[in-house]
Amino acid sequence: MSAFTALPLTKPMIENLETLGYQEMTPVQAGSLPHVLKGEDLLAQAKTGSGKTAAFGIGLLHNLNVKRFRVQALVMCPTRELAEQVAGELRRIARFKHNIKIVTICGGVPFLPQQISLEHQGHIVVGTPGRIEQHLKRGTMNLD
Structure with missing residues (x-):
């Protein structure tokens, strides 16, 4: 384990992470943040409560x-409950x-x-596969 201060994060990000505990x-x-920060692809698997959302979210x-007001990241979750949880944690980290x-x-x-909401160009979309597919088919979400 190591401190977040060892990563090339901004001071406001580090301070916010500290306030979040x-x-x-x-x-x-x-294991993943150094790669994610470099923009590298990554596949990780870990138990519930292990910090996966922060691992990719940070x-x-x-x-x-x-x-740049457009969708820059799409996070797909298998259930509405998980999507709401992930979006909530991303909002906390994004403060x-x-x-x-x-x-x-x-x-x-x-x-x-x-x-x-999508018409106002969100930066990050968190959702379930079925509803994401509906928005894509109807042309109400643009991932260009």
């Missing part, structure tokens, strides 16, 4: 261009920087509010 990296974070947010828009799109909730 992220002191030391978990094994999955220590790198994703670090590399995000806030001035270090203003104007990061994270949109959650899942089935079981009205389509139109999600479409309106």
Whole structure:
């Protein structure tokens, strides 16, 4: 385990992680974050509660261009509950920087509010495969 300060993260990101209680990296974070920060592809598997969301979320947010209003990352989750959980944690990690828009799109909730959110060009979309597919087929989400 090592400290997040060992990574090339911005001071505001480090300070926010500290306020969230992220002191030391978990094994999955220590093994993946250096690669994620470099923009390398990665496949990781770890138990629930091991810090996987932070492992990809910190790198994703670090590399995000806030001035570029378009979908820059798509996170697919198998269930609505997990998508909402992941989006919530990404929002907590993203508090270090203003104007990061994270949109959650899942089935079981009205389509139109999600479409309106997507029209305002979120940076990160977190959703379930079925609803993501619906938005892509209807042309209400652009991943170009």
